[in-house]
Amino acid sequence: MMEPDLTLDEVAEQNRSAPDAEDEDAFVVEEIGDSSDDRQAEPTVMLEPKKGMMFSSEDDAVRFYKAYARKKGFGVIRRTTRHGEDKMLTYFTLACNRQGKAQYSAKNSFKPNPSTRMQCPAKSNFSRRGENFCITTVTLEHNHPISPSKARFLRCHKKVDLHSKRRLELNDQAGACMNKNFGSPVMEAGNLEFGEKEYTNYLQEKRSLKLGAGDAHALYQYFLHMQSKDPAFFHVMDVAEDGRLRNVFWADARSRAAYESYWDVITFDTTYLTNKYTIPLATFVGVNHHGESVLLGCGLLSNEDTETFVWLFKSWLCCMSCKPPNAIITDQCKPMQNAIEEVFPQARHRWCTCHIMKKIPEKLNGYEKIKSTLSNVVYDSLTKHGFDKTWVEMINKYDLQDNEWLAELYDNKNRWVPAYVKDTFWAGMSSTKRSESVNAFFDGYVNARTTLKQFVEQYENALRDKVEKENKADSKSFQQQIPCITHYDFERQFQAAYTTAKFKEFQDQLRGKIYCYPTHLNREGSIFTFGVREDSKIFCEGEDGKGKEKRVILEFIVLFNQGECDVQCMCRLFEFRGILCSHIISVLALMEITDVPSRYILQRWRKDIKRKHTFIRCSYDDMIDTQVVQRYDNLCKRSRELAENGAESDALHDLVMDGLNELQSKIDAYRAR
Numbered sequence: 001m002m003e004p005d006l007t008l009d010e011v012a013e014q015n016r017s018a019p020d021a022e023d024e025d026a027f028v029v030e031e032i033g034d035s036s037d038d039r040q041a042e043p044t045v046m047l048e049p050k051k052g053m054m055f056s057s058e059d060d061a062v063r064f065y066k067a068y069a070r071k072k073g074f075g076v077i078r079r080t081t082r083h084g085e086d087k088m089l090t091y092f093t094l095a096c097n098r099q100g101k102a103q104y105s106a107k108n109s110f111k112p113n114p115s116t117r118m119q120c121p122a123k124s125n126f127s128r129r130g131e132n133f134c135i136t137t138v139t140l141e142h143n144h145p146i147s148p149s150k151a152r153f154l155r156c157h158k159k160v161d162l163h164s165k166r167r168l169e170l171n172d173q174a175g176a177c178m179n180k181n182f183g184s185p186v187m188e189a190g191n192l193e194f195g196e197k198e199y200t201n202y203l204q205e206k207r208s209l210k211l212g213a214g215d216a217h218a219l220y221q222y223f224l225h226m227q228s229k230d231p232a233f234f235h236v237m238d239v240a241e242d243g244r245l246r247n248v249f250w251a252d253a254r255s256r257a258a259y260e261s262y263w264d265v266i267t268f269d270t271t272y273l274t275n276k277y278t279i280p281l282a283t284f285v286g287v288n289h290h291g292e293s294v295l296l297g298c299g300l301l302s303n304e305d306t307e308t309f310v311w312l313f314k315s316w317l318c319c320m321s322c323k324p325p326n327a328i329i330t331d332q333c334k335p336m337q338n339a340i341e342e343v344f345p346q347a348r349h350r351w352c353t354c355h356i357m358k359k360i361p362e363k364l365n366g367y368e369k370i371k372s373t374l375s376n377v378v379y380d381s382l383t384k385h386g387f388d389k390t391w392v393e394m395i396n397k398y399d400l401q402d403n404e405w406l407a408e409l410y411d412n413k414n415r416w417v418p419a420y421v422k423d424t425f426w427a428g429m430s431s432t433k434r435s436e437s438v439n440a441f442f443d444g445y446v447n448a449r450t451t452l453k454q455f456v457e458q459y460e461n462a463l464r465d466k467v468e469k470e471n472k473a474d475s476k477s478f479q480q481q482i483p484c485i486t487h488y489d490f491e492r493q494f495q496a497a498y499t500t501a502k503f504k505e506f507q508d509q510l511r512g513k514i515y516c517y518p519t520h521l522n523r524e525g526s527i528f529t530f531g532v533r534e535d536s537k538i539f540c541e542g543e544d545g546k547g548k549e550k551r552v553i554l555e556f557i558v559l560f561n562q563g564e565c566d567v568q569c570m571c572r573l574f575e576f577r578g579i580l581c582s583h584i585i586s587v588l589a590l591m592e593i594t595d596v597p598s599r600y601i602l603q604r605w606r607k608d609i610k611r612k613h614t615f616i617r618c619s620y621d622d623m624i625d626t627q628v629v630q631r632y633d634n635l636c637k638r639s640r641e642l643a644e645n646g647a648e649s650d651a652l653h654d655l656v657m658d659g660l661n662e663l664q665s666k667i668d669a670y671r672a673r
Contacts, residue, residue: 049124053135058089061126061133065094066156073148074098074122076156088128095123097156098144118144219245232256232616236315247308249282249315251297252463257613259296259320262286264604265427266296267329267352268336270304280304284316287427289605290473290501295466296320298459309339317343327424331355332416348424351416353378356409363405370398372539379418380538382554382571387419422572427604428579474614476500477607486510489594493601502605505579512582518558518590526563528591532556532583556583565597578602 047053049068055061069076075097082091098120125137151157223235232253238246263286270282282299297316301308317324327348330336332355340349360374377394381387391410400406414420477499484491485507494506515535522529534554557570567588568574573581580588580600588596603609646656 048140049135049138051135051138054129055126055133056131058092058126058133062094065124069096070151070157071148073146073151074142075151075154079123090128091126093123093125096120096142097154098142099123120144219248223250226250226252234319236318238311246302247299247311249297249299249312249319251284251316251319254463254467254613254616255294255296256319257616258288258294258611259286259323261611261613262288262294262296262427262604263320263323263325264425265327265329265429266325267429269331270301270336282312287429288470289607289609289611290470290477290499291428291505292470292473292501293466294470295463304333304335306335306338309336310342313339313343327426329426329429332359348421349415350421350424350426351412353416353418356416364400364403370394373397376538381417381419382556384419387413387417422576424575425578426576428577473499473501474607482507488589490588490596493595497601497608498605499607502579505577509573509579509582510585513586513589516582516586518583518586521557526561528560528562530558530560530587530590532558532569532586534583558583558587560587560591562591565593567600574600578604 047064047068049065055064066076076094077097077099079093079095079099080091081089084090098116098118099122100117101119102115102117120142121139122142123137123139124135126133127136128134220237223233223237227233227235230253233250234252234256235248235250237248240246265286267285268282269285270280280301280303282301283295284297286294286296288294297319299312299315301312324344325347327350328340328344329350329352330340332351337349340347357375357378364370373394377387377390381390395401395406409416480500481495482500482503484495488510491507491510494503498506512534517533517535519531519533520528521531532555534556535551536554537549537551539549559568561567567584569581569583571581571583573579574584580596642656642660646653
């Protein structure tokens, strides 16, 4: 029976006795695989094996016969090795991989496993002659068709050369998905000498860290290495008494510094690896001055119970100098809620509205009938009283009085209904979609077979990309300026202060002013009360049961204190997102206010503030390369320069090619010595 993937050295150590050179068919040792010297150039002139041919070493003989087999289109196996008393190899046979008698084995005799054996006679026998090896017997004829174009699919001819190895490693470090990474060398080389299985095995060998005994120590050593480069790198590992790694949390120096600027509101999510992979990934996510997600810490969990969440939240709080957030968004999860009440008792806890709405179809039969109505009740209710009224009307209309899940949602309406949570600043994060977007960003860096060790490494790549995006956004905000669309002085205030992304949001509200009609209703001292009618459109259910667009007039109340220039709208957009709403803007214009007080220009969105985390040098901007990789990269860089010069003209092309041919001859001569 064929032994899988034995190396030449391992075969040489097996001192098998054989009767005679002609009786070696009784012994099958291995199918020839990739030798350690396969990266050397194959002979450019293809010769057939002939009796009397001499080779300076066993490897040269194997390399020659494999090159011949590759050219002809058949596979190679090693049969019969013989050693002398000094354990030195004296005789071996290389044969067609279809030699030997077919053996069919399967548990189900009606579904036998295929076999490649068909007693093919093609083979070459090699015997030692001093320090060399000589072909003593040759049989070239095969008793089956052979195909050079299909030879690359045979195991003995599959190999990942140095160039492909380096390409795969670089793509993998950059977070390329499995199919895209393998497709890169396929597009470049056409017919590769290795398959996707060999590619997968190679990368798994490079990056795998199986969860089991010793993994906690290995990960701990990795974190120590990170901390040696970044003293502010923070990590905590929860290890069981038997040494099993249960939970881990870490945050780099930049994330810790970023929290000092974006500590007011965070989202916490654990749905990513649970939904797609094999281990729960917990992410603490904030939003920066461009409105983009920023990672504030990351954890890998073994469980999602209250005890685990308490451990994680306390670890994160310790990492962030024991400064809790003002508000936190999570999924609807009782263990998570219990842990937040224990660790963050003063924080405003909100459930993700989006996740709750996604659960409703599986909780309600005939959801499609009430989909539009439910959406309007949740998202279009401007006040708490308005929500309560329309909710009761919906429950009665569709006979949902006995639905316990809806009853529980209504009892906890202050945790998820927009009308009940909009009095708190959420930095525009209306749901944990913000956290989901970060996890979607990880999609480019991990996959279904990502190991624990690799995820930690790819986490660095993800952060590196986030930092680059923020730097580009900072540069854009300082080097570009969006022109004002009105002559209002307060628009120029926001233009000068806000980042590009946030100024665009302000201008969206400024455009909405054309649909707002303010009317003075009352005055008590310096306090004015305005009614603002907004011409708007909503989606609702038509008579045919289909959703359609409907024009409505919405009414808002705006209070304006003239003495202190203090303004407040019942829509609470400023309190919720930190952006003045179109209703307030219409009142400011009516009252001829030129400059708004500084309290309405949030420092959080300003582009002219130096934030600590932007001065932190990232600890993940260097790669540890081997000397082989460094030499290879240097040669590739020089080769590209030669290629660019040689492409300028035919004469330079010929000059470069002549030089390369001469260089190859020198390399061959050096190896021969």
